[in-house]
Structures are given as structure tokens and as C-alpha cells.
Amino acid sequence: MRRLAAPLALLLASTACTTMETAPPMANPASDRMVSPILTRPDAVDSATYAKPQIARVTHVALDLALDFDAKRVSGTAELDVLAQPGAKEIVLDSNGLEIARVTDGAGRELQYQIGETIAEGGKGAPLTIALDGAQKLRIEYRASADADALQWLSPEQTKGGVHPFLFSQGQAILNRTWIPTQDSPGIRQTWEARITAPKPLDVVMSGVRQGEPEDLGDGRRAFKFVMDKPVPPYLIAIAAGDIDFKAIGPRTGVWAEPATLDRAWKEVGDTEDMVVAAEQLYGDYRWGRYDMIVLPPSFPYGGMENPVMTFLTPTFIAGDRSNNGLVAHELAHSWSGNLVTNAVWEDSWLNEGVTSYFENRIVEAVYGKKRAEQEAALSFAAIEETLAEVGMDAPGSALHHEPGADELGSAITYDKGHFFMRTLERTIGRERFDAWLRQWFDNHAFQPATSELIYEDMLANLVTSPAEAQALKLREWIFEPGLPSNVVRPDPAAFAEVDAAVSAYTADGSIPAAYSGWSAAEQMRFLDNIPKIRSAEQLAALDSALGLSDAGNNEILFLWLELGLMNRYEPAVPKVEEFLAEVGRAKFVRPLFQVLWDEGEWGQPIARRIYAKTRDSYHAVTRAGVERIVRSR
Structure with a gap:
């Protein structure tokens, strides 16, 4: 049934108050769509946005965009539903590198707009101020820059299949303003829909529910439609496009991946339906319908991103034994804490x-x-x-x-x-x-x-x-307050009793634990992370020979081994580091390895520069920015 409209004062007010209005999302007075109230308290003022949601705010975004893999451009239109205070003269959006061609209202009437001064530091971009003149709907014709930080365009050679290009987005925290003109703030929740056209045979997925089968446009392209009918923070609008296939896990769960990766990915995330059930038993119903995942190419900069109905995952978590599936549990849990x-x-x-x-x-x-x-x-x-x-x-x-x-x-x-x-x-x-x-x-x-x-x-x-x-x-x-309060409940020391004893024995006399191969991944990581960091080349060679560290199938363990090798200027580790950094774009691994190389001065810095010159273009902007803060620091 239609919900009663919330008073504009409740939805838009920004004056300070001591408590939050706890009204649930209500209907926009101009539509039937859900509108989430904003917080009306001083601690909810977002310094990372130009928006003034207390005056005028975006409640819904409708995208109609074309993907151009040759030009590495996204272009088309964004229609925005606006909820404004009576008499509001303008609305302020966030923009970073967007090229605006035209702005009109719902009736096609031209509206004046201005792009302000860009603040490059922190990626805040520039304010896009649009004269409302009574408009409740805006239509913005635009295209995103070819170097939009949220988007990574991969050549066929950068994919597993090697035949078709690939695109994915990463919007958190404030990167989506590089490809979507909206109010890019986590406190200004918006519903959204999208129509995306892409060249055949590429498939498109988004963090919304796909509407039917793709439409063949007859010009070598297809159109895909998506809807997110629940208000979400705009950083959760996400897209991926490439040569990808789908495999179901359970009645509401499944995984997408490149064909060459799909079977391994499906086996790795096979417990996902059980995880959804466990999460619901803990903290209530899963409210998003489906829980699907896509395993992206290895240049994806994070372990995972909790985009609603379509979690984005790095392939680096695939170990063959589900030992890294805490990552899947984490992104699933975000469906409550973060997304909800x-x-x-x-x-x-x-x-x-x-x-x-x-x-x-x-x-x-x-x-x-x-x-x-x-x-x-x-x-x-x-x-x-x-x-x-x-x-x-x-x-x-x-x-x-x-x-x-x-x-x-x-x-x-x-x-x-x-x-x-x-x-x-x-x-x-x-x-x-x-x-x-x-x-x-x-x-x-x-x-x-x-x-x-x-x-x-x-x-x-x-x-x-x-x-x-x-x-x-x-x-x-x-x-x-800083630090760790004295009442912290520490983990059970018995959890790693055997491993910690092995660390003590190795520290004392160099004895390498024979039980290592039978340990869990967490136990192996505990051992590698706690043994003495200063090792000779002979000691490192003995570890590698006994434990097979250079051939570890779990990237978390391989990373710890490579980091240890670089700390000790262990030359046999360098080729493996070069190979690893050329294949993996996950910032969690990439940045620390470059940092260790850089900290090793005249030995490591030339290696860092050489590797980065080869790998820079394969990294997402998030990873690239972190590495450049290291290699350009001196």
C-alpha cells in the first residue's frame, strides 16, 4: 500500500537536535518511492560532499548510459528526483571530472548550471550547482572522463579469458562522483534504476536487480536494465561488464565470474547459502532479495565490496579450501551493518x-x-x-x-x-x-x-x-578515545597454543614445525607473522624448502612469505614478488610490498621503480594512489 508522505521538515531539516528522528523510510511527496530521512544533528554533517541536503536532496537516480570500451567512456543521461524545501532556488551535486552537456527539467526546459572550482586533494572534485526554478526532476546529459577514478577499463590481455575487455567500478568512499552526477554522500540515501548498453557478447551486472533478459538492439549492442527499490548510500551503485557467466549456489545465491574462473569460484563460495541462513538466525531477515557475487579480475583493489545483491570479490581469496571465506561472511554481514x-x-x-x-x-x-x-x-x-x-x-x-x-x-x-x-x-x-x-x-x-x-x-x-x-x-x-580500553576481552590464548609453542621453538633453535602442513590457514599465518623478522638467507631458504612457501596456494600466506623475504633482502624472493605484483592488484597486498621495498633503500627502491613501471597501468586508481604515495615520497 502507499505510505504516508513524511513532512519535508523531517526529511530535509539540518538544524541541530539532540536525538534522531527514528521514522522509517517514507514515500516521496512527488512519487511512491521510499525516501530515507537524513540525520538532523551536527555530527552528521559530511565534509566530503558539496551537497546541502537540508535545502534540496536527491531521492532517486535513473541512469541511461552507454559503455564505450574503445574510448573508455561512460556517457548518457542521469535523471534525478529532487525533494526541496519550499522556495529552494538550487540544488548542489558532487562532480569530479564529469563533462556536462545539458541540464533540463522534467518537461525539457533548460536549467542553468555551474561547475565550481575543483578541489583535487582528497578527491572531492567540484560542486555542480543547478538552478531549480521549481523543478522536481532533473535530466543531466553528460559523459565521464576517460580516467574516472571509480572505473577500471581492462584490455582483453588483462582478463583471464584474454579475448574480451572488462569494466568494473569501485565507488567507496567518494569515487562514484567521477561517473554519476548525484549527491555523493553516505547520509543521502537514494533509490536508483539503470539502463546500460554494452557491446555483444558482454554481460552487465549491477548492484540492483536485473529486470528480465537483455534487449538486443540490433546494432551489435544489448541493453540491460536494473532496479534498486530500496534507498542506499550512493557509493553502493556499482557496475561490472565483461565475458562473465553465472552459476547458482542456492535458491537465492549464486556467483558470476569469467568462464575460466567460474568453477573454482563456485566451489570456493559453496557455503554462501548456509552463511545467509546463519546471518538471518543471528540478526533478522535478509532484506535484499538475492545475494549474488561476482569474482572480478585480479586488479580489483579490495578483498571485497558489499554492493547490494552483487558483492564484488577479488580472485585472490580463492585458495581451494574455503580458508579465506571469512571474506564472503564479511561482505554478507554488510547487508545489515553498512548497507542497511x-x-x-x-x-x-x-x-x-x-x-x-x-x-x-x-x-x-x-x-x-x-x-x-x-x-x-x-x-x-x-x-x-x-x-x-x-x-x-x-x-x-x-x-x-x-x-x-x-x-x-x-x-x-x-x-x-x-x-x-x-x-x-x-x-x-x-x-x-x-x-x-x-x-x-x-x-x-x-x-x-x-x-x-x-x-x-x-x-x-x-x-x-x-x-x-x-x-x-x-x-x-x-x-x-584513543588506545585500547582496559576492559577489552582478549582472545582465548588456547586458540593458537600449538602454533605459539612452535614459534617459540623456532625462535630458540630454528626447528621448523613438522605439523605445519596439517595446520589451518589461520595457524600457518600466525606462525609466519610471529617468527623473528630478521632472518638470514640460509634460514629463509630452509623455511621455503620445508614449508613450500613460494608455492603457497593461499595468497594471504604467500604475501606474508614475500614480505618476510623482502625485509631481509632475500634475492630469491624478488622474481616471485615481481610475478605476484604483476598479477595482483589488491591494495592490501600491493601497497605493503612496495613499502617494504622502498624502506630497503638503495637495494629495494630500484626494484620498486622497475616493477611499478611495468604494473602501474594494471592497477585500479585506489591501488595506484597508495603506491604512488610510497614511490614518490622521496
């Missing part, structure tokens, strides 16, 4: 990643057992300790919430400290009570943005039983 309830500003990204990392571990426990979950949690905690040992417990960037412009300390804080905050609460107050709170958090804030202050207020209202308990749990210290 989203950080309103990027300074609160732990609300996405930290809560998701905890949820991931619970899914792993349900599907793979408690021992594996405890081991993976212990690896996570080790990352926190290593980072804090390096930067100090009082480093401002080690707070979960950080101020705009503050230095961030990466995944060890956003992911791992957030994980252990949730884990500490669960272990301290009890799983049953904690789970009931987290489920209501997802239910009561579904399809809405959130902030650190908001979740803190929710904890006070719905989790803790008294101010004294809130103080004992150190809620504010966990969220807003």
Missing part, C-alpha cells in the same frame, strides 16, 4: 566495518565452528596490538570516531578495534542480551544513516541497564 544501517559520515566508518567484522566472526563460528572463529579473532586482535605498539596508545587516529582531517590508522582500528568493542560488550553482558540489542539496532535504523553519537545513545537507551553499567563498559572510551 550506514555511517552518515566517513569519520564513523567503524559503524560499517567494525560492526561487520564482529558479525562476520559470528557467521564464521556458526558455519565453520568455534575454533576457527577464535583463531580468526586472535589474528584480528594481533593487528590491533601491532598497530598500537607502533603508533602509541594515545594516537588520536586510534579512536573509533575520528574528526575530519585526522590521521586514520587503517583497518586495525576501523575493522579490528570495532570488532573487539562489539566482542567485549557481548562477552561482558552475555550473548543473548547483546544479540537482542544488535538486532533491534538493525531493525529500528533500517535504511537510515547513523553516527557514533547515535549508536552510543542507542546503547544507553536499549543495551545498558544503568549509568554505572555504561561507565563500567567504558562505552564512550571505546568510541571516542
Whole structure:
């Protein structure tokens, strides 16, 4: 049935208030589409957008775009539904490199527009200001730049099949403004639809539900249609196109990949339907319909990206034994923490990643057992300790919430400290009570943005039983202060007892554990990450010979081995490093290896420059930017 329209003051207001309006998404007064309310509080002001959503905001995006693989261009139109305060004269969008040809209203009337000064630093781009003149719908004719940072165009040679080109997008955090003219802020949720044309025989997938079969246009091209009828943050609009096939896993799950990769990918993610069931049993219904995945070419810069109904995955997680499937559990968990309830500003990204990392571990426990979950949690905690040992417990960037412009300390804080905050609460107050709170958090804030202050207020209202308990749990210290609170519940030391004993033995006398080949991937990683970092060439050769590290089928283990080799200027590792960096574009692996090479001065820097000259064009802009901060730092 049609929902009652929310008052404009509720949907658009930006004046400060002490609590959030908790109304669920409602209908746009100008349409039947769902509109998510914006947060009306000072901690929800997004410094990374030019938009002024309290005056006029985008509620729906309709794309009609053509993919040109020769020119590496996306071009066409974007129609935007606008919800504005009475008398609003203009709307401000985000743009970065977009070439605007024309802007009209719903009746075809020309509207004036202006592209402001570009701020290159941080990728903020330029404001696109459009005179509304009463318009509730805008039609923007445009094309994206050939070097749009969100898009990576791959030549046939850069794909597994080697015959057809490939395209994929990566929009988080603020890259989608390089190919879509909208208000590119996580707090301004929008429904969307798209019609995409591409040359045969390429298939197109998006982070929306495909509508029917592709339409043959008779000119060597086909048109694909998609709909996302739930309001999402715009960074979750995603596209991939290439020679890809599909294979079902369960009634609502399946995987896409290049034909040469599909069977391996399908076997690796075969537990996905079980994961969805486990996640629903924990925290409520999966609300997005299907949960499909696409395994992309290896230049994809992340392990995974939680795009709704179409998670994007790196092929580097494929190990043949499902040992890296925590990645799948993580991206699935984002369907609740991140996609359903989203950080309103990027300074609160732990609300996405930290809560998701905890949820991931619970899914792993349900599907793979408690021992594996405890081991993976212990690896996570080790990352926190290593980072804090390096930067100090009082480093401002080690707070979960950080101020705009503050230095961030990466995944060890956003992911791992957030994980252990949730884990500490669960272990301290009890799983049953904690789970009931987290489920209501997802239910009561579904399809809405959130902030650190908001979740803190929710904890006070719905989790803790008294101010004294809130103080004992150190809620504010966990969220807003640096370091690691003293009440942290540490992982079970028994999780890696055998491995830690083997590390001690190797450290003492160089004895290499005979049981290594029978260990889990987590145990093997624990061993490699904890043995002494200073090794002679003879010691490294003995490790490689005994454990087969150079031929490891798990890229997480191979990476640790290559990193160890480079730290010790181990020449036999260099050819494998060159091969690895030429094949893999995942930033998690690429950036640290270049960093180690660079830190090795006159030995490593020439190697880094030589490799990067060959591999630069194969990397996504996200990975490339990280590497260039290293190799151009001196």
C-alpha cells in the first residue's frame, strides 16, 4: 500500500537536535518511492560532499548510459528526483571530472548550471550547482572522463579469458562522483534504476536487480536494465561488464565470474547459502532479495565490496579450501551493518566495518565452528596490538570516531578495534542480551544513516541497564578515545597454543614445525607473522624448502612469505614478488610490498621503480594512489 508522505521538515531539516528522528523510510511527496530521512544533528554533517541536503536532496537516480570500451567512456543521461524545501532556488551535486552537456527539467526546459572550482586533494572534485526554478526532476546529459577514478577499463590481455575487455567500478568512499552526477554522500540515501548498453557478447551486472533478459538492439549492442527499490548510500551503485557467466549456489545465491574462473569460484563460495541462513538466525531477515557475487579480475583493489545483491570479490581469496571465506561472511554481514544501517559520515566508518567484522566472526563460528572463529579473532586482535605498539596508545587516529582531517590508522582500528568493542560488550553482558540489542539496532535504523553519537545513545537507551553499567563498559572510551580500553576481552590464548609453542621453538633453535602442513590457514599465518623478522638467507631458504612457501596456494600466506623475504633482502624472493605484483592488484597486498621495498633503500627502491613501471597501468586508481604515495615520497 502507499505510505504516508513524511513532512519535508523531517526529511530535509539540518538544524541541530539532540536525538534522531527514528521514522522509517517514507514515500516521496512527488512519487511512491521510499525516501530515507537524513540525520538532523551536527555530527552528521559530511565534509566530503558539496551537497546541502537540508535545502534540496536527491531521492532517486535513473541512469541511461552507454559503455564505450574503445574510448573508455561512460556517457548518457542521469535523471534525478529532487525533494526541496519550499522556495529552494538550487540544488548542489558532487562532480569530479564529469563533462556536462545539458541540464533540463522534467518537461525539457533548460536549467542553468555551474561547475565550481575543483578541489583535487582528497578527491572531492567540484560542486555542480543547478538552478531549480521549481523543478522536481532533473535530466543531466553528460559523459565521464576517460580516467574516472571509480572505473577500471581492462584490455582483453588483462582478463583471464584474454579475448574480451572488462569494466568494473569501485565507488567507496567518494569515487562514484567521477561517473554519476548525484549527491555523493553516505547520509543521502537514494533509490536508483539503470539502463546500460554494452557491446555483444558482454554481460552487465549491477548492484540492483536485473529486470528480465537483455534487449538486443540490433546494432551489435544489448541493453540491460536494473532496479534498486530500496534507498542506499550512493557509493553502493556499482557496475561490472565483461565475458562473465553465472552459476547458482542456492535458491537465492549464486556467483558470476569469467568462464575460466567460474568453477573454482563456485566451489570456493559453496557455503554462501548456509552463511545467509546463519546471518538471518543471528540478526533478522535478509532484506535484499538475492545475494549474488561476482569474482572480478585480479586488479580489483579490495578483498571485497558489499554492493547490494552483487558483492564484488577479488580472485585472490580463492585458495581451494574455503580458508579465506571469512571474506564472503564479511561482505554478507554488510547487508545489515553498512548497507542497511550506514555511517552518515566517513569519520564513523567503524559503524560499517567494525560492526561487520564482529558479525562476520559470528557467521564464521556458526558455519565453520568455534575454533576457527577464535583463531580468526586472535589474528584480528594481533593487528590491533601491532598497530598500537607502533603508533602509541594515545594516537588520536586510534579512536573509533575520528574528526575530519585526522590521521586514520587503517583497518586495525576501523575493522579490528570495532570488532573487539562489539566482542567485549557481548562477552561482558552475555550473548543473548547483546544479540537482542544488535538486532533491534538493525531493525529500528533500517535504511537510515547513523553516527557514533547515535549508536552510543542507542546503547544507553536499549543495551545498558544503568549509568554505572555504561561507565563500567567504558562505552564512550571505546568510541571516542584513543588506545585500547582496559576492559577489552582478549582472545582465548588456547586458540593458537600449538602454533605459539612452535614459534617459540623456532625462535630458540630454528626447528621448523613438522605439523605445519596439517595446520589451518589461520595457524600457518600466525606462525609466519610471529617468527623473528630478521632472518638470514640460509634460514629463509630452509623455511621455503620445508614449508613450500613460494608455492603457497593461499595468497594471504604467500604475501606474508614475500614480505618476510623482502625485509631481509632475500634475492630469491624478488622474481616471485615481481610475478605476484604483476598479477595482483589488491591494495592490501600491493601497497605493503612496495613499502617494504622502498624502506630497503638503495637495494629495494630500484626494484620498486622497475616493477611499478611495468604494473602501474594494471592497477585500479585506489591501488595506484597508495603506491604512488610510497614511490614518490622521496
